[in-house]
Amino acid sequence: MQAQKHYSRAPITEALIDIQVQLPQEVKLDVLAQVYSSIQAEYPRREEILVFQGQMIAGASVGATASQSQIGYRFFSDDQKQIIQVRLDGLTFSRLAPYDCWERFRDEAKRLWSIYQSLTNPVVITRLALRYINRLDIPLPVSDLNNYLRTFPEVSSDLPQGLSGYFMQLQIPQEQLPTILVLNQALVPPPTQNFISILLDLDLFLEQDIPQDEIEFWEVLEKMHEQKNKAFEACITEHTRELIN
Structure with missing residues (x-):
């Protein structure tokens, strides 16, 4: 897996940090x-x-x-x-x-x-989440989305292979930190008719063992960001990296 890069055409449409508390x-x-x-x-x-x-x-x-x-x-x-x-x-x-x-x-x-x-x-921090919503714009024609995505729903060979729409959600426990990655992927409206657009939504959250100490809290968020980067790179191919470089 490649190290995280700074992409000049980053596909991020929204990034958010959510901190839930009891007041x-x-x-x-x-x-x-x-x-x-x-x-x-x-x-x-x-x-x-x-x-x-x-x-x-x-x-x-x-x-x-x-x-x-x-x-x-x-x-x-x-x-x-x-x-x-x-x-x-x-x-x-x-x-x-x-x-x-x-x-x-x-x-x-x-x-x-x-x-x-x-x-x-706040009395206590109860939940910490880091979410990145990406839109991958892939130029047409596209013969196989597997050329651009490494995590993608597989359609039985006994079914027609064309897709007019889909939505996939995976909930994946992460290693090292007890976080859960919710990966949402779907076809979304493209910017023009010359593209097919894929939503790649990476929502990483922590609901246990959240440090209440300020320094440790931001250290955990830094580790969550590293997890998010690894998840993003794990989902895309070199063809996609060429599109967003």
Whole structure:
């Protein structure tokens, strides 16, 4: 397996770091709103994050009720390429294409987490996830997708080999760290009719043995990034590397 490269045409459409926590009971939305005061210059647009709940009522008559509640805020950078969610259950930082590099992405997530953490004082970190959503644009004609992908659904030779669509999900326990890799792969709409596009979504998460110490926490995330890199390289071929170099 090759070492991770910095691809000049990286197929990343979105990268995100998600940190889920348990907050003290006294932390409410007004505390989350204080995060905005600290980052408003870089993230001027603000939206509320709402959740909707419905309930069916059965008996002599059947009815339904619905309600909504606010669980946090979503902040956007000027160019709408960076998004931070601050919620009563955690923080998510996303970077949309074009993606520059891991170091810049990680360092901004660390800065935002530091602000969130200092204001909310989480009791415990319950889940850590690193997700990279890629779109591989492969020029037509394509005789065999196996030329571009090493992880791909195999169709019985007794069936027609043409595909108009597919979705595949694999859940793969990882070595060294007790993480799970959720690999989603599917045909998605291409940018033009001259391509076939494949979604390659790598979602790596950790729900046990999460370090609460700050230094150890970011060391674990660094190892998760290495795992993600290995998974990506394991899924593609040299033909794909030539397309994104």
